[in-house]
Every structure is written in structure tokens, then in C-alpha cells.
Amino acid sequence: MCAKVYSFAESVEVANSVGKHILKLQKSAIASSDSFKIALSGGSLGNVLKKALIDNTSIASEVQWDKWEVYFSDERLVPLDHPDSNYGLFNELVLKNLPSGTKHPSLHVIDESLLTGKDGQAAGADSDKDKQIAEAYAASLPQDAKFDLILLGCGPDGHTCSLFPGHKLLNERDQLIAYISDSPKLPPRRITFTFPVLERATAIAFVAEGAGKAAILKDIFGDESSKLPSKLVNDISGVEVSWFVDNSAVEGVRVITSKY
Numbered sequence: 097m098c099a100k101v102y103s104f105a106e107s108v109e110v111a112n113s114v115g116k117h118i119l120k121l122q123k124s125a126i127a128s129s130d131s132f133k134i135a136l137s138g139g140s141l142g143n144v145l146k147k148a149l150i151d152n153t154s155i156a157s158e159v160q161w162d163k164w165e166v167y168f169s170d171e172r173l174v175p176l177d178h179p180d181s182n183y184g185l186f187n188e189l190v191l192k193n194l195p196s197g198t199k200h201p202s203l204h205v206i207d208e209s210l211l212t213g214k215d216g217q218a219a220g221a222d223s224d225k226d227k228q229i230a231e232a233y234a235a236s237l238p239q240d241a242k243f244d245l246i247l248l249g250c251g252p253d254g255h256t257c258s259l260f261p262g263h264k265l266l267n268e269r270d271q272l273i274a275y276i277s278d279s280p281k282l283p284p285r286r287i288t289f290t291f292p293v294l295e296r297a298t299a300i301a302f303v304a305e306g307a308g309k310a311a312i313l314k315d316i317f318g319d320e321s322s323k324l325p326s327k328l329v330n331d332i333s334g335v336e337v338s339w340f341v342d343n344s345a346v347e348g349v350r351v352i353t354s355k356y
């Protein structure tokens with residue numbers, strides 16, 4: 097495993113370093129393909145992105161939003177304006193705070209029309225519908241499903257995207273986007289990137305903060321035989337995997353940390 101771990105005392109330093117990392121990858125992606133294909137997650141990442149891309153004016157001024165193709169590495173199967181929506185979180189915290197006149201990025205979201213039945217009522221757990229949502233999202237992925245950067249969180253159980261410890265989706269090799277109806281973390285219905293997408297990325301970056309992460313990071317970085325989803329991401333070869341953490345998240349974790 098050769099993931100790099102960048103650790104900082106303050107949350108704002110974590111966010112600013114994530115911002116600089118985004119700018120570095122944005123620059124090389126635009127130079128080679130004139131667009132920046134980035135995938136986002138939910139959880140605390142929304143606030144990190146706000147601190148980096150909105151509140152830090154020197155970083156904000158360098159973001160070329162009009163070149164961004166934004167996807168979500170996992171999404172809860174709820175309407176886009178629902179508080180559980182990962183797109184909704186990004187919209188509330190980042191998009192709505194862009195200065196007026198800013199050209200917005202291209203957004204790739206779930207097909208909301210498939211969430212509801214003919215009567216306009218929520219379709220409910222319906223794996224046919226969920227399969228269609230996953231297939232439609234897979235069809236919208238960039239060419240070769242290749243991302244310049246995938247930003248991930250790490251749950252206290254070691255899950256990432258909606259890939260949970262011991263779940264059969266960890267072995268999914270055929271579908272780029274899978275649906276899950278039994279997510280151990282609510283809400284239960286979601287779609288998620290699978291490992292074949294993660295393996296094609298140029299770069300993957302995790303953001304993990306707080307003392308609550310230290311126990312799982314000990315397993316991820318200390319147990320070579322661990323099969324935790326986030327550890328399996330660290331083991332992907334040929335992808336630049338980075339972790340942006342605060343000092344409390346790596347307290348007692350045997351890992352070499354650097355400044356960005």
C-alpha cells in the first residue's frame with residue numbers, strides 16, 4: 097500500500113490542502129482534455145469543499161467551474177432536494193454560494209423521474225427501478241469511466257462510496273454503477289461506484305477528520321490483511337491515493353504523515 101497521508105492540526109488546513117490538491121489535478125486534467133472530471137461524496141466532505149472552494153478566496157479564484165464535470169461517487173435514492181441527497185448537499189453548500197455570474201459546472205445526477213411511481217408517489221424499494229437508475233447513471237459516466245479525481249469519505253466502519261464491509265458489492269466486476277437496497281447506513285436505497293470505476297481513476301483522495309476516525313484508521317493502515325473497503329481502495333495499484341486528515345484522526349495510527 098502506498099497511499100500518502102497529509103495531516104494537519106486544524107480543520108481549515110485540511111480543507112485548504114484538499115483545495116490545493118483539487119487545483120493541481122484540475123490543472124493537469126484541463127491541460128490534457130480541456131475538462132476536469134471529478135466525483136464527490138456526501139458526509140462532511142460538503143463542508144470541506146465549501147471551506148476550500150468558496151471561503152478560501154485565493155483557491156476559489158482559480159477554480160475553473162465551467163470546465164468541471166461533476167459526478168457523485170454514491171448517491172442516495174431520494175429526490176435531489178431531499179436533505180439526504182449528496183447532490184443536494186453540494187448544491188446547498190457550494191453551488192448556491194458561487195458568486196453571481198459564475199458559470200456552473202456540468203452536473204451528473206440521478207434520474208429523479210425514476211424515483212416516483214406513475215401516481216407521483218415515491219416508488220418505494222423497487223429493485224427494477226433502482227437498477228434502471230444505476231444503469232442510466234453508468235451511461236452518463238465519462239469516456240472509459242475515467243475520473244481525474246474521486247473524493248471520498250471513510251465511515252467509522254471503514255465503508256467508502258456505498259461499499260460496505262463484507263458486502264457482495266465489493267466483488268462487483270461487471271457493473272460500473274451498482275444499486276444497493278440494504279445499505280447498513282440509512283437511507284438503505286442507493287447507487288454507488290464499484291471498484292472497476294475506482295481502479296480507473298487518475299487520483300483518489302479521502303478526507304477524514306476527528307478522533308472518531310482513529311480506531312478505523314488503525315485497522316486500515318495497521319492491518320495488512322484487512323478487507324475493509326477503504327483499505328481495499330488504498331491497495332489499488334496505479335492510482336494516486338491520498339488521505340487528508342486532521343491530527344486527531346491519526347492519533348495512535350502507525351502511519352507516516354506529511355504536510356501538503
Ligand SMILES: O=C(O)[C@H](O)[C@@H](O)[C@H](O)[C@H](O)COP(=O)(O)O
Binds near residue numbers: 137139248255
Ligand atoms: O453516503 C453516506 O452514508 C455518507 O456520505 C458516507 O459514505 C460518508 O462519506 C462517510 O460516512 C464519511 O462521513 P463523514 O466524512 O461525515 O465522517
